[in-house]
Amino acid sequence: MAGGSNEPAETNGSRPRILVVDDDAALAEMLSIVLRNEGFDPYWCAYGDKALASFRENHPDLVLLDVMLPGRDGVDVCRDIRGESGVPIVMLTARTDTVDVVEGLEAGADDYVSKPFKAKELVARIRTRLRRLPAVVEEGEADTLLIGDLTISVDGHSVKRGGASIALTPLEFDLLLALARRPWQVFSREVLLEQVWGYRHAADTRLVNVHVQRLRSKIERDPEHPEIVVTVRGIGYKAGEPVRA
Amino acid sequence: MASVTRPASPSAPEAAPRSLAEPGAASTRTARLLTRLRPVLSSRWWTQPLGWWSRSLPLRVTSTVFVASVVVLVLGGFLLMQQATLGVLSGKRESAGNEARQAVDSAQAQLNATDLSGEVNVDKLLYDLAFGFASRSGGNEQYQVIISARGQTITSGDATADSIPAALRTQVDAGSDLLMTPTEVVYDDDRPPVAGLVAGSALTLPGTGRYAIFLVFPLTQEVNTLAVLRYAVVSTGAVLVLMLTFIAALVARQVVVPVRDARRAAENLASGNLHDRMRVRGQDDLARLATSMNDMAAEMEKQITTLSELSQVQQRFVSDVSHELRTPLTTVRMAAEVLHDARDDFDPVSARSAELLQTELDRFEVLLNDLLEISRFDAGAVELSAATVDLRSIVDRVLDAQGALIRAYGVPVSVHTTGDTTAEVDPRRIERILRNLMTNAIEHSEGRPVDVLLAGDADAVAVAVRDHGVGFEASQAKQVFLRFWRADPARARTVGGTGLGLAISMEDANLHGGWLTAWGRPGLGAQFRLTVPRRAGGLLETSPLPMAPRDLPVPAIPAMEEPGTPTRPEASADDTPAVLAGASPQGRGLS
Numbered sequence: 007m008a009g010g011s012n013e014p015a016e017t018n019g020s021r022p023r024i025l026v027v028d029d030d031a032a033l034a035e036m037l038s039i040v041l042r043n044e045g046f047d048p049y050w051c052a053y054g055d056k057a058l059a060s061f062r063e064n065h066p067d068l069v070l071l072d073v074m075l076p077g078r079d080g081v082d083v084c085r086d087i088r089g090e091s092g093v094p095i096v097m098l099t100a101r102t103d104t105v106d107v108v109e110g111l112e113a114g115a116d117d118y119v120s121k122p123f124k125a126k127e128l129v130a131r132i133r134t135r136l137r138r139l140p141a142v143v144e145e146g147e148a149d150t151l152l153i154g155d156l157t158i159s160v161d162g163h164s165v166k167r168g169g170a171s172i173a174l175t176p177l178e179f180d181l182l183l184a185l186a187r188r189p190w191q192v193f194s195r196e197v198l199l200e201q202v203w204g205y206r207h208a209a210d211t212r213l214v215n216v217h218v219q220r221l222r223s224k225i226e227r228d229p230e231h232p233e234i235v236v237t238v239r240g241i242g243y244k245a246g247e248p249v250r251a
Numbered sequence: 252m253a254s255v256t257r258p259a260s261p262s263a264p265e266a267a268p269r270s271l272a273e274p275g276a277a278s279t280r281t282a283r284l285l286t287r288l289r290p291v292l293s294s295r296w297w298t299q300p301l302g303w304w305s306r307s308l309p310l311r312v313t314s315t316v317f318v319a320s321v322v323v324l325v326l327g328g329f330l331l332m333q334q335a336t337l338g339v340l341s342g343k344r345e346s347a348g349n350e351a352r353q354a355v356d357s358a359q360a361q362l363n364a365t366d367l368s369g370e371v372n373v374d375k376l377l378y379d380l381a382f383g384f385a386s387r388s389g390g391n392e393q394y395q396v397i398i399s400a401r402g403q404t405i406t407s408g409d410a411t412a413d414s415i416p417a418a419l420r421t422q423v424d425a426g427s428d429l430l431m432t433p434t435e436v437v438y439d440d441d442r443p444p445v446a447g448l449v450a451g452s453a454l455t456l457p458g459t460g461r462y463a464i465f466l467v468f469p470l471t472q473e474v475n476t477l478a479v480l481r482y483a484v485v486s487t488g489a490v491l492v493l494m495l496t497f498i499a500a501l502v503a504r505q506v507v508v509p510v511r512d513a514r515r516a517a518e519n520l521a522s523g524n525l526h527d528r529m530r531v532r533g534q535d536d537l538a539r540l541a542t543s544m545n546d547m548a549a550e551m552e553k554q555i556t557t558l559s560e561l562s563q564v565q566q567r568f569v570s571d572v573s574h575e576l577r578t579p580l581t582t583v584r585m586a587a588e589v590l591h592d593a594r595d596d597f598d599p600v601s602a603r604s605a606e607l608l609q610t611e612l613d614r615f616e617v618l619l620n621d622l623l624e625i626s627r628f629d630a631g632a633v634e635l636s637a638a639t640v641d642l643r644s645i646v647d648r649v650l651d652a653q654g655a656l657i658r659a660y661g662v663p664v665s666v667h668t669t670g671d672t673t674a675e676v677d678p679r680r681i682e683r684i685l686r687n688l689m690t691n692a693i694e695h696s697e698g699r700p701v702d703v704l705l706a707g708d709a710d711a712v713a714v715a716v717r718d719h720g721v722g723f724e725a726s727q728a729k730q731v732f733l734r735f736w737r738a739d740p741a742r743a744r745t746v747g748g749t750g751l752g753l754a755i756s757m758e759d760a761n762l763h764g765g766w767l768t769a770w771g772r773p774g775l776g777a778q779f780r781l782t783v784p785r786r787a788g789g790l791l792e793t794s795p796l797p798m799a800p801r802d803l804p805v806p807a808i809p810a811m812e813e814p815g816t817p818t819r820p821e822a823s824a825d826d827t828p829a830v831l832a833g834a835s836p837q838g839r840g841l842s
Binding site: 032033036043100124125 | 577578579580581582584585586588589616
């Protein structure tokens with residue numbers, strides 16, 4: 007899983023590699039200037055149909071993906087990349103009110119930034135996605151957590167049902183971990199946005215909804231009747247009761 | 252919306268006119284009046300049939316035809332009977348007259364021929380005469396003969412002498428002409444008297460004198476004929492009335508059914524089912540009506556489709572423009588940020604230019620977003636995502652977010668809550684409205700305090716933002732919601748509004764089924780009031796808060812709870828900031 011490669015990059019000296027997929031040359035160049043300035047290593051790809059090849063070639067730590075692309079639609083590109091990697095994907099979208107956002111999120115994008123964005127805002131989003139939750143064992147916390155019939159290894163970044171491990175993207179792992187760490191707490195969407203996505207002000211709760219759906223489709227036995235990520239009507243979500251196999 | 256045209260005089264009585272100005276007051280009064288009238292109305296038995304009468308066209312047509320045909324047939328039958336009676340009677344009178352003359356003449360001749368030489372039994376003679384006539388008149392009893400002679404009466408049949416009117420008797424005694432008069436024939440048995448004719452004349456028997464002879468013609472047959480005729484007329488009339496009514500009902504139905512179809516089709520069209528068409532049968536007027544209706548529906552459908560296509564094209568265009576504008580704007584904005592961050596290394600002119608570039612780009616972006624939002628409203632592409640929230644929490648959030656602006660203007664802001672202020676609203680839109688109202692209030696406050704009043708009643712929750720700044724003319728209370736409207740075009744624009752804020756707020760309020768009203772007076776400040784129904788989709792009748800501020804005149808505020816509030820607006824200019832700044836800023840109840 008490519009998700010294993012996005013360790014806090016700043017700490018180990020090498021600059022995080024960011025693939026920018028956008029057909030607008032001026033914006034791409036401007037993004038490159040800003041990103042390089044902020045200590046990232048940007049690569050540019052202008053065509054949707056060449057994005058996957060560029061992704062395979064450059065092994066980026068994060069992908070910035072425009073929705074409208076020549077050659078291949080950004081949502082499809084997102085799905086392609088997600089098909090073979092859990093690397094964080096941030097969509098760049100010009101339309102906040104259409105189905106684009108939801109489509110992009112459903113295709114596997116972790117987050118989105120709507121144009122026109124501020125450079126600082128974008129950099130903050132990128133850093134949040136690269137940083138990850140503190141995935142070290144907290145004081146007084148066991149290395150393994152139980153949620154439903156799943157076993158989460160906090161150190162090992164892995165989720166297992168019985169002996170079989172389930173592949174999650176880093177974001178989905180963070181979401182599950184946030185719930186599992188406080189099984190007694192009901193998380194509102196806003197709290198999850200803050201803890202998992204790093205939004206300090208109210209943001210688009212569709213992010214949470216879509217990613218909970220994606221997470222459920224991977225971990226629940228029956229996504230229609232979830233037992234691990236349980237909906238609390240009118241409030242949010244909570245972890246299901248641990249079940250000893 | 253009830254516009255308050257109350258003069259700005261501070262001493263004007265406040266409470267009474269304001270309660271009347273509330274939009275719901277009039278309708279409440281009407282409702283109360285109706286409640287009082289209802290028992291009276293329902294006790295009238297005719298209200299129900301009257302309702303049917305006014306609602307049902309076939310009933311109206313049928314009953315009109317029924318009444319009209321009854322009148323016509325009664326009149327016609329009456330006339331017919333009269334004519335028939337007259338005809339029958341005059342015929343009978345004529346034939347009776349002829350017969351009587353003949354009979355009298357032959358009686359006279361018989362008397363004249365009588366041999367009077369011997370002892371004549373006059374009584375016997377007259378008796379024979381009478382019976383002779385009676386038998387001559389045949390078994391069918393055409394007439395009966397009554398002869399009065401010398402104090403005694405000889406009758407040939409069962410009709411008594413009472414059948415002869417006294418007047419006729421006298422006239423016959425006086426003259427010798429044959430006289431005829433209608434009478435009532437009285438029988439000597441139990442039979443009821445019948446109408447009849449009686450003819451009277453005098454017979455002379457030489458030597459013995461005059462005898463009155465009367466011929467009684469009972470009209471039994473004629474009366475029977477007329478009775479049969481009357482029965483026939485009445486029964487035919489009744490049947491005719493029924494048939495006519497039935498036919499009228501049938502015809503009315505025939506007309507009304509297609510008309511009802513047309514009505515149903517029109518209602519369907521009105522409710523948006525543009526595909527509905529009427530059935531066309533035949534080629535009559537109703538069929539043509541159906542055809543016209545269908546043509547109209549088709550035309551409407553075409554127009555509406557065209558319009559909606561146009562609107563889709565426009566929406567698509569706006570969306571595309573947004574995308575096309577946003578990508579270069581992102582680039583420009585990032586470039587401006589880079590320049591702005593590096594401005595310390597520039598010469599003063601370039602540095603200031605970088606700053607201006609940055610701030611104006613912010614404004615440009617806000618304007619672009621506002622324009623897009625307005626175009627979304629225009630395209631009808633907005634929907635309410637309602638959630639139950641406490642409006643107080645939204646107010647707190649807005650104040651929190653605007654802390655910097657509030658501090659920059661040095662405006663004391665206080666919030667007063669009364670009652671339950673939770674409502675089913677779209678929090679994002681309500682926040683946008685309140686943010687906008689707060690920004691306006693702070694920017695126009697001129698440093699004087701701003702009050703935020705929240706109140707809830709059973710059906711509605713209201714938030715009013717009151718400032719004591721420059722205010723505006725009462726006539727501008729509607730114009731402030733117009734797009735790009737500016738209170739004073741000559742006034743320099745220092746604060747960066749797009750001119751669309753209140754227009755968007757109005758659209759947001761309308762989307763909730765709520766009200767957004769403005770009140771302002773030059774020098775007295777302004778108050779903007781947002782009222783939303785407590786439940787999404789609810790209808791507003793009244794607002795828990797008045798449209799005009801409560802702090803204007805003396806009696807509006809109980810002295811106990813608001814000791815520091817100025818009683819006169821003039822006083823507020825200087826006193827208020829100090830007073831309110833000292834008061835607890837949040838959560839005080841305002842009854």
